[in-house]
Every structure is written in structure tokens, then in C-alpha cells.
Amino acid sequence: MLIGVPKEIKNHEYRVGLTPSGVRELVAAGHKVIVQSQAGLAIGFTDEHYLQAGAGIAARADEVFAQAEMIIKVKEPQPVECRMLRPGQLLFTYLHLAPDPEQTRLLLESGAVAIAYETVTDERGGLPLLAPMSEVAGRMAIQAGAHALEKAQGGRGVLLGGVPGVAPARVVVIGGGVVGLNAARMAMGLGADVTILDKSLARLKEIDMVFGGRIKTLMSNAANIEDSIREADVIVGAVLIPGAAAPKLVSRAMLKHLKPGAVLVDVAIDQGGCFETSRATTHQDPTYIVDGIVHYCVANMPGGVARTATMALTNATLPYALELAGKGWVQAVTDNEHLRHGLNVCRGKVTHAAVAQALGYDYVEPLAAARAAY
Numbered sequence: 001m002l003i004g005v006p007k008e009i010k011n012h013e014y015r016v017g018l019t020p021s022g023v024r025e026l027v028a029a030g031h032k033v034i035v036q037s038q039a040g041l042a043i044g045f046t047d048e049h050y051l052q053a054g055a056g057i058a059a060r061a062d063e064v065f066a067q068a069e070m071i072i073k074v075k076e077p078q079p080v081e082c083r084m085l086r087p088g089q090l091l092f093t094y095l096h097l098a099p100d101p102e103q104t105r106l107l108l109e110s111g112a113v114a115i116a117y118e119t120v121t122d123e124r125g126g127l128p129l130l131a132p133m134s135e136v137a138g139r140m141a142i143q144a145g146a147h148a149l150e151k152a153q154g155g156r157g158v159l160l161g162g163v164p165g166v167a168p169a170r171v172v173v174i175g176g177g178v179v180g181l182n183a184a185r186m187a188m189g190l191g192a193d194v195t196i197l198d199k200s201l202a203r204l205k206e207i208d209m210v211f212g213g214r215i216k217t218l219m220s221n222a223a224n225i226e227d228s229i230r231e232a233d234v235i236v237g238a239v240l241i242p243g244a245a246a247p248k249l250v251s252r253a254m255l256k257h258l259k260p261g262a263v264l265v266d267v268a269i270d271q272g273g274c275f276e277t278s279r280a281t282t283h284q285d286p287t288y289i290v291d292g293i294v295h296y297c298v299a300n301m302p303g304g305v306a307r308t309a310t311m312a313l314t315n316a317t318l319p320y321a322l323e324l325a326g327k328g329w330v331q332a333v334t335d336n337e338h339l340r341h342g343l344n345v346c347r348g349k350v351t352h353a354a355v356a357q358a359l360g361y362d363y364v365e366p367l368a369a370a371r372a373a374y
């Protein structure tokens with residue numbers, strides 16, 4: 001198969017869909033890869049590295065889109081990229097469609113087949129292609145929160161770990177999945193007082209076992225959320241209902257009960273955010289203040305540590321890319337139910353139930369869509 005890797009064009013997005021080592025594996029399996037010139041330059045992957053790995057280099061994105069049978073990217077396609085997709089072409093990337101009607105419409109109009117990293121599943125009920133970026137974003141959430149707590153950023157002027165004789169900051173993490181666990185681990189490592197809330201009792205039990213009681217756990221319900229955030233210095237939003245828009249768990253009215261200068265880090269912003277007052281921000285201008293509360297809502301947090309994130313992403317996506325390239329998408333999603341869960345859009349149809357429900361489209365079962373594509 002001919003695989004294309006365009007340069008990412010989202011604001012301050014320096015990740016790239018494949019590392020040179022990933023290219024080498026695909027080429028060794030008999031595939032051809034073309035990479036847009038300078039796609040990885042900002043993170044130290046030069047065109048020379050890609051050439052040595054066996055890729056061809058294309059000068060422009062439109063050449064990559066015109067030639068490739070499968071496009072491997074990182075971020076959801078921007079409108080100009082959606083318009084370069086063609087019917088039947090396979091797109092393998094993050095999409096986050098539920099909160100994004102425009103992208104969904106453009107993808108449907110393109111006739112392309114789009115597999116979203118964030119809804120591919122595994123046999124343990126996890127999201128293996130979201131997990132590496134969730135690990136990165138969860139860890140970054142605490143760096144971001146600590147920085148935003150500084151006075152110059154509008155924060156309360158509190159040091160996460162405190163110092164001997166002064167209490168540490170309180171960090172409340174809502175959602176104890178991959179983001180939440182990684183955020184909690186970093187916050188604990190810096191000496192903060194950490195509480196995690198989740199709706200899953202099984203998850204709370206696991207967290208309690210893993211951290212030996214050093215992190216407090218609370219069932220996520222309205223009363224526990226309200227009580228815990230009143231006392232918090234940093235609140236991390238880390239909930240997910242796969243494919244669906246994030247539930248709003250903190251209302252604007254609640255903000256007046258928080259400590260002035262407290263920080264909300266809404267990692268779930270790529271699914272629309274779990275705080276009513278969240279709106280997506282960029283690495284260039286990551287925070288804003290509402291009612292005295294600092295909001296950090298960067299929708300592509302791992303882009304800030306793009307070299308680490310790119311390597312982590314390719315580690316996870318490569319086996320699936322090899323399967324898609326080796327079998328073709330129809331056979332791959334027929335054989336592998338976990339890849340099938342990734343199919344969000346197929347030749348003008350929405351094939352993910354939560355996306356269809358969020359945006360009011362008819363849902364077409366992925367296997368039916370795959371059969372129709374034969």
C-alpha cells in the first residue's frame with residue numbers, strides 16, 4: 001500500500017504521523033511511504049532520516065494526499081485537508097468528531113474512510129491509541145496547572161508541593177482513567193495533596209491499590225464534585241465517554257465557590273470539555289480567566305512535547321497501520337473488532353454510534369458499511 005504522511009498544520013502542532021523507525025517497519029513489510037518535506041524537522045526528524053528509512057519525500061501536502069491510499073496523521077484534518085481527501089481514501093488519525101459538526105460534514109462529503117485513533121479499543125476495554133497521548137497529557141496537566149497557579153499567570157500563587165511548614169496544594173482530578181492516573185501520579189510526585197473522582201467503583205479500587213492509599217478516591221457525583229473542588233487549587237478534567245461529547249460536570253455558577261485564582265485544566269476539551277466555561281485554547285495562548293478562575297484548555301497538549309509524543313504515538317499506532325496496510329481496511333475491520341470500533345466515517349456514512357447520536361446523523365453499522373464498500 002502507498003502510505004502518505006503530511007506535515008501537521010494545526011497551531012503549534014509539531015508531531016508527525018510516523019517516526020522514521022515507523023516508516024522503516026512499513027517499508028520492510030513491503031509498503032511505500034511518502035512523507036511531506038520537513039514534516040518532522042521541528043522535532044529533529046529530518047527528510048534525510050525519512051529517506052534513510054526508505055520513504056520518498058514530497059514537496060507539498062497536496063502531492064501526499066493525491067498519491068496515498070492511506071493518510072497517517074496526528075490531528076483531526078483541518079478543512080483544507082478534508083477537501084484534499086478523495087472517495088475511498090483511508091484516513092488514520094485522531095478525529096474527535098462528536099463536538100465538531102463541521103469536520104464531520106466535510107469528512108462525509110469527502111467520501112473518505114476515516115478511522116479515529118481515539119475510538120479504537122483493545123481486549124481489556126482500553127483505548128490503546130488514545131492511551132499514549134493521554135499519558136502525555138495527564139503528566140503535562142500538572143506542569144500546566146503548576147505554572148498557571150503562579151501569580152503572573154493569574155493563579156493563587158501556590159506551590160504544588162508546599163514547603164516544610166506550609167501545606168501543599170490540593171489537586172482534584174475528575175476522571176481516573178489514563179489521563180487522570182498520570183496526572184495524579186505527577187501531582188503526587190511533586191508532593192501535592194491529591195484526590196481522584198471517578199464514576200467507576202472498580203477503577204477507584206484499582207487506584208487505591210496502585211497508590212497504596214496515598215491518593216484519596218471519591219465516587220464521582222454532584223455532591224462530591226462540589227465539595228472537593230471548593231477546596232482545590234488545581235482541578236483536572238479527565239473524563240471520557242468514548243466517542244461522545246464530555247459531560248459538563250462543573251457549571252459556571254460553581255466557579256464563585258472556588259478559591260480565587262484556582263486553576264481548571266480541562267484535558268477533556270478535545271471532546272468538548274467537562275467544565276461549562278471551557279473553550280479550546282492553543283499552546284500560543286493557553287489560558288484565560290473566567291470569574292477569577294484560570295482555565296487551561298489546550299486541545300492538543302501533547303503537541304507541546306512533540307518529540308516524546310510522536311515516538312509514543314508511533315509505538316502504539318504502528319501495529320494497526322501495518323494491519324490496515326497489509327490487509328486493506330475492509331478486511332482489517334472485518335477481522336478485527338477493535339479496529340472496527342475506530343471506523344467513524346465511511347464513504348458518506350457515520351459508522352460510530354456515539355458520534356451519530358451526538359450530531360444527529362443516522363448510524364450505519366461498520367460491518368454493513370464495509371460490506372457495501374466491496
Ligand SMILES: NC(=O)C1=CN([C@@H]2O[C@H](COP(=O)(O)OP(=O)(O)OC[C@H]3O[C@@H](n4cnc5c(N)ncnc54)[C@H](O)[C@@H]3O)[C@@H](O)[C@H]2O)C=CC1
Pocket residue numbers: 118127130131133134135137174175176177178179180197198199200203220238239240241246247249266267268269270271298299300301302
Ligand atoms: N487535550 C489533549 O491534548 C488531550 C486530551 N485527551 C482527552 O482526555 C480525556 C480522557 O482520556 P483518557 O484518560 O484516555 O480516557 P479513559 O477512558 O482512560 O478515562 C476516562 C475516565 O473517565 C471516567 N468518567 C466518565 N464519566 C465520568 C464522570 N461523570 N465523572 C468522573 N469520571 C467519569 C471513566 O470511568 C474513566 O475512568 C479524553 O477526552 C481524551 O480525548 C487525551 C489526550 C490529549
Ligand SMILES: CC(=O)C(=O)O
Pocket residue numbers: 075094096118130133134270299300301302303
Ligand atoms: C488525543 C489528542 O487529541 C491529541 O493528542 O492531540
Ligand SMILES: [Mg+2]
Pocket residue numbers: 094096270299300301
Ligand atoms: Mg486533542
